[in-house]
Amino acid sequence: MNNKQFYNQYNYPNLKYLGKTHTTLMKKILSFANLTIPDLKDKDVLDAGCGTGDKSIFSALKGAKVTSIDLSSGQLQKAKENAAANNVKIRILEMDILNPDFKKLGKFDYIFCLGVLHHTKNAKKGFENLCKLLKPNGIIIIALYHKYARLKYRIIRTLLRIFVSKDPEKLISFLFSKNIFAQILNTVTKETIYDRYAVPFESYHTLREARKWFKQKKIIEMAHSENVNGFEPFKIFEKKTLFFISGKKSRK
Template sequence: MEAFRTLLACPACAGDLAADWACLGCGARHAAPDGVPALRLAADERTETVRRFYEHAPFPGYPPRDSLDWLRARAERSPFARLLDRSIAGDARILEMGCGTGQMSLYLARADRVVIGADLTRASLALGAAAARRFGVSGVRFVETDLAAPGLREGAFDLVYCSGVLHHTPDPRASFRHLVRLARPGGMIVLGLYNAYARLPLRLRRAVGRLSGFRWIPFDPVLRDRAAEPERRAAWLRDQYLHPEEHRHTHAEVLAWFRANDVDYVRAYPSTVLGDDPEDLFTPAADNWGPEAWLAQLGWMRSLGPEGGLFVMVGRRSGSSIPAAIGPT
């Protein structure tokens, strides 16, 4: 547990935490109900609205008969998940910010990796922690916290992974600034966001769905695949069609975030470079030509649009050279 606690901090003053979760700096005392530290300060009303939204229906949830083999097989249906796992060293310190119910954190917690799954919704974290116990995964711990005042050690992580989160915050650009500080100099940042172009098909489906009170939504492959899993189907419906806070972003916009926060651009996934199929997610793309990136995003309406239009941007926090812990094993 000590290895995990050194990656956490008091959300009020960033001080070290004792074994009983008391802050050694300001003296604040934090609880850890069911083994999940509560390191979250009071948030603004928009953030609280999002937290309550996920408390009501944790996303994405687990099926009735799950297992570690099921989780890994499900994750590895995604070429991106396989590529991410292959690109991370076996002894990396990983933060998944906005982990939801923890599937990716559990998937990445193999070899000697230390994984922190952080989220602001305790109901989601409870499901992740229960799954970790059920599956016998010891390399991950879950923590309740918020990006606005994270109970996490600045500069402590080799990899900060944050997917499907910033576009649900009141100010995604400001949230990104907080996120960057958690990566060590030279550490990697993997950011998944709704793309402004690739999200258009779902927005059209949402407009049609509103006409029927969301009883009928055409051409959604995820809802179709989850027809026999009503709870997971309902979670997808709420997350994608009824969310109270949503923003959409372009490749050029996120590049501007990178530049403003001293993050070196590495690549996008899917790639914005024609014919680029990386073997390592952390190897820089051959180039970054604006018109080619714009055309790639138009193509994402077809390739990414059916499942919500999420794209990934990868960057490296500026600083010292990368030690072996970042590269693949």
């Protein structure tokens, strides 16, 4: 099973678009680019790897003109249903970040690619493709799995695949059948467990690496969620396994 097949079957995420938790999350994400929620109004926004459309719908409800792309038809069908349920208009396209239709997509003021690039076979290429879709002064925000902070889950994933199964259904059935995991599993949704332990492919990155990507594409770095002076391997002790980084395309 590849990632496309996985997400066709196991939709992710599952959030309330106007709930307090999600509003707080979006405020935090936008803050990494010195943006606020009102800044979304009338802007062309690309949600690259939109999943079930949570960030797309939130942005559309706040007045953005949203295009949502994803590789998974199953995810997109759920996104369409969610958009209809929230009475918002979103352009939804099935498309691979590694091979996008640049002409069809057009250019964007803001591009969000959050927790997506590390599920592609070439995260750097995906980022470079997205940069081509930015308008002059356009802003991109990405979030990647941290090489060290994600280590604890990588170890668990590896052990589960060696001693249990690589099949997602068998893997999850095992986890939920063992009392030893009950306390852990009860603190998160089933969808999160699928995404955390059963996704067929994921890659891991560092802030230093991502900053090089931005520099090479001449994207002016704006902000990030990491302590740039910190020793990155120490991230293994942190709970947050994602890091955010944003940048702006120059006018040239």
